Amino acid sequence: MREPVDLRRRRILAAVQTRGAARVRDLAAELQVSVVTIRRDVEELTREGKLRRGHGVVRSTLPAQEVPGTPVADGDTVAVVVPERHSYLYETLHGARTALEEAGLRIALHIAPQVPGAERPQVERALAEGVRGVLLAPRWRTPAAEEADHEWLADLGVPTVLMERRPRKGSALHAMDSVCSDHWYGAHLAVQHLVGLGHRRIVFATRDDSPTARSLRAALGEVAEAHPLVEEWAWALSSPAAGEGGSTDLAALLRKLGATAAVLHGDVDALMLVQQLAENGVRVPQDCSVVAYDDVVAGLGTPRLTAVSPPKGEVGRVAAELLLRRLEGSGNGALPSVQRIELLPTLVVRDSTGEPHERV
Incomplete structure (x- = not known):
């Protein structure tokens, strides 16, 4: 409609x-x-x-x-808590903002610093200020950090929806509303696109400092392992600061594997790989195709990068709508069922992928 x-x-x-x-x-x-x-x-x-x-x-x-709009009553505020320096989730924030403001709710934005457990004091501060609900995207750099947040998050006492986070099955947060991108499907789109162009050896590089990175790493490996046309694949870290283990010399890894394509999480690391390859005389996409994962700034590169684009704004909008339904239900005693929603990414094909001509 x-x-x-x-x-x-x-x-x-x-x-x-x-x-x-x-x-x-x-x-x-x-x-x-x-x-x-x-x-x-x-x-x-x-x-x-x-x-x-x-x-x-x-x-x-x-x-x-x-300004026309629905009058906002005192106390009609929702806290939105996102990590510092996370442009991906800022796009999610904009999607949530539109839905909440249309409903006449104010947003209290809280930015969590890059330290373990930073979200809890931000949420507690928001609760002390009288917010009616919380939209939250914890950083959760490790499974242990996620586990440490389970108990207090489960006892918040106000409607809460997680954005781009999927709690572990059977955990204390399994029954909390959540909206996230289906990163397995995003991995599938990237691999299927490259294989369809004729690539058979692929390097995957992900960060190792967020739930998205861990989910994407597992998904890429699973998809590549199961694909009958992928002859060989390897994994590396996409950034030296992204975590322990793995190789960060992607150009060398591409040469060693004889790979003709790479998938990187996220955009900045993919753009830096293109620069690194150019310095080593490797052309993109003639010698090596590159797919970025996130599509925040992928289209600004030279060449413009083909990218898997999770529905960032849509995740925020749907999360806000879930929260609004729960707020409405709490007011009339008709609480809706808990929902764990996954939204499918899309593939945006640009200039950085093509048929393989020669191996690196």
Whole structure:
């Protein structure tokens, strides 16, 4: 069902007012409509004197109290807790923000530092401030760190939804709502794309400092091992700072394996591999195809990187909707069933993959 025009325009006004200014492209992505549609809405809102247009940028002319939207009652706040320096989850945050603000809820954003157990004091602070619910993406660099959070998270006392985290089966958090990307399917997309181009020897490189990295490493190995056309594969760390073990000299590993393709988690490490290969006289994609995993900045490289793109904004939106349903249920005594939702990534084919011509 299409969103009513007046509701979409109220969302545009609310988004622009919150930031002071917004790019037309960003608004189109957040509202999941075309740039042309946003431009038409902006033109109408400009004629009404509610917006000012610039070159690809929209600014609000309204004072904060005039922005249309649902009034927010005192205490109608949701805490969103994400790790520091994690651009992937910031996109998830934007998806959650849209759904929550449409429902008339304020967001209290808390950034967890890069130290073990950093999320707990952030959540406790939010609870002391009276938040009604929590959207949370713990860093969980190791299984032990995840285990250490189980007990206190299970006893929060307010509706909570995990984003991009899937608690271990049978754990204290198994019965907590969660929304995450299906990283096995993302691994499948990457391998299937490369094999379809004719690649038979592939190097996989993942970080080793997050649940996503651990899940993706296991999935890539499983998919490659089961694929009848993959002759040989190897795993390495994609960053020297990503953890212990594994090789970080990917160019050397590609040569040793005779590999013609690589899949890297995440985008920055993939972009750095392309640079490293160029310094060693290896061309991408002529000599080696490269697939990035995350698709946050993969399209900005030279060449633009083919990438597996998890539904980052959608994960946040669905998580927020889950939380809203649970908040509504807690108010009328009809609690919904716990849900563990997985959303499928997509593959964005760009310039860094092609048929193999010669082996590294």
